[in-house]
Amino acid sequence: MHTRILFSAALFFLFIPYAHAYVSTAVWPPADTTARDTTIEKITGFIKKISFGGVFQARYTASLVRDVDVNGIHRPDAEEVVRNSFSIKRARLQAKAQVSDRFTAAVLINLAEFSGDTKGKVLENAYISYRWNDAVNFTVGQFRPSFGLEDLYPVDIIRSMDFSNQYYAFGSNGWQSFQIGVSMFGSFNKDSKVPVKYAVSVVNGNNRNQVSDNDNGKLATARLEFGNMNKLSLGLNGGFGAVKRQGVYASGLDVSGVIPLAPKWDLQLQSEYKLGNNHQLYYSMADSIRSREGVSRYIMDGVYILPNFRYKINYHKLTSIEFSMRYEYFDEDKKHDGAIRQSYIPMISLAFLKDYGGRIQLGMQIDQYNKDIPGTKTHNSNLLIVQVQCRF
Template sequence: MKKIFLFIISGLLFTFFSVSAQTKSAADSSVNGTNSFKKNVTVNALIVGNYAVSLTDSVGINGIHSLKDSAINNGFNLRYVRVSGRFQITPRFDANVLVNLSEFKNDPQGKVLENAFMRYKLNDYVNLQFGQFRPFFGIEDLYGVEQHKSYYWSNQYNAFNRSNWMSFQLGAAFYGSLKPVNIPLKYYFTVYNGNGRNVELDNDNSKDFSMRLESEIIKGFTVGANFATTNFKRKNVGAYTFDLQTFHKLNNNWDLETESSYAYGYNLRDFMDAKVDVDKIKNYRMHGLYVLPLLRYNIHRTGWKGVELSCRYENLLENIDINPNPRTTVVPMVSFLFADNHAAKFSLVGIIDRYKHNMPGTNKYSQNQLLAQFQLRF
């Protein structure tokens, strides 16, 4: 498997050097002016909060069923209080930091710090990145929560995050685009510890490798293919996802977008929790699917930018082989946009969550919930 990744890397580097020999990068011209370059700092903040109401008896807003009928069925919550900084050191070097201060409300150990990485832009074809960041595996790793088309990450994303295939990791990456030479392809390659964020050291000598290829096959249709692999307790395991994004401008006021993804891989978290022999790892697999259409009505007025209607459908099976319990979730949502680029947004959300088998006293229990959510980014 590693030979395959080395082959891919070699091919991408060959493509880069071939293209660079024929095309003068715009970044090259900026190097001559490095001495006169002025360093700059950009600081942003994001606040996302909600008020939730559970409509299901004995199930709290945290999704956990209470055997004693003592569940908290409504309440306010701050999901994100993020502060980010981007520090442009030279035309090619920058550093990025992102923290989520809302995680201080609980045990902050292993949390709070999300991004902390440095980046070097050689040209349009190759960017190098090192530190803590989200590896480029799956469509939801490519944007921040403020650009999300629903109220939160998909169940699929959270499940694969628990097995450390996705979300914040320590590692290195290189990525780029071949669009400047009329090749509609973006590539992303990441190598990371696979232990999650804010972990001082790796717990073994194996690394996770992930690869994403993305192409706009025709205007308005972008497909992505992702693959990840690692040597886990001397066993080769992996995961992959396929995704599709579409965008159609229906007229001057109406836009239609869709986002969909299918993921399949090993459920390493459940395997570790089970504490069984490593040969049993083949029995711990999961897969998930979601489809998210979004219709936007654009309003070009000061203080009133538009209305969005979306409905995410999800199907997730976290353990295919052992006591399978499929989960289906439908999330209708209406959002009112008061500033460009979702800088000010208010949303009303319905969450319809269904398990095939309810498990009393756990979070695997069917529930209906209503959510009012606000988002401010500045």
């Protein structure tokens, strides 16, 4: 079913030849905050340009299901279930330094993660980039390898309340999100009808803020993107590697584009399918279970489609009103009798200033499982979310 949804989205785009350009906030390589110039020092031989930026997100969450708390966890035996709460989702600060016309360094931290266990958290980006030309660029350090559509967008400009379930699952398995390694990327035929972008990365695959790799294996990923996301683009993703001496792989396909509907209305559509080994699930099991099957038998896959209707307006600082509805199907263990998760996330948002400099979002996160597991997050839930955002 989920494969048919993705191909339907692709065919839908292919029959829209009149799509026009649209000012997109997606960048390559992916950026994670808006940065403002604060100081520029020109010295003979190189340029020293330092910029700072950040984003703040605060939200109110209410659970509409009895015995399910604000984190979506089922608590049948709790004396009191916390079903509504204010929280700080993100408090990011970024510093970026352009040392010369070729070298750039960046650091991004999320101060909101100090509210809990900080192990493997807080520091998000920490890398150095070297630009040879449009076709050849390098990044070394901790960054987001380009292995899917969501890696190209910072979370504060996505058209939903948060990234997809598959993004976090493939991230925890080392393919996406913040990883430590090296990447080469670039673009070709920028002025042609079908520009091409690519990215090749090799990472430790044991997630961010680690002293070193936890084994001798590495994960290698590649992405090819054809077209322009302002009009229509197709992305192909593939990866392979080794985790504790066992081979693993992942692959994906994504389609995105913008369809003008009227002078002030347009439809932004994103859809993505991924499949790969869930080695994190495999190695979290008891040895007695893992001894019978290899990691190749533990496969996850998922698909989502995200249409976003945008009404452009110029009323004081209000720039647009948006309506989106993301549907996602995700199976963390498709070869076994695992829990299948379907998510529905309707949202309406008010965008202020440029590139979501200010934003008010109202949405719901409706999760449905084919089977509930009492006392866990694998349980049907319905969360109401109000989020306020400021980028600076």
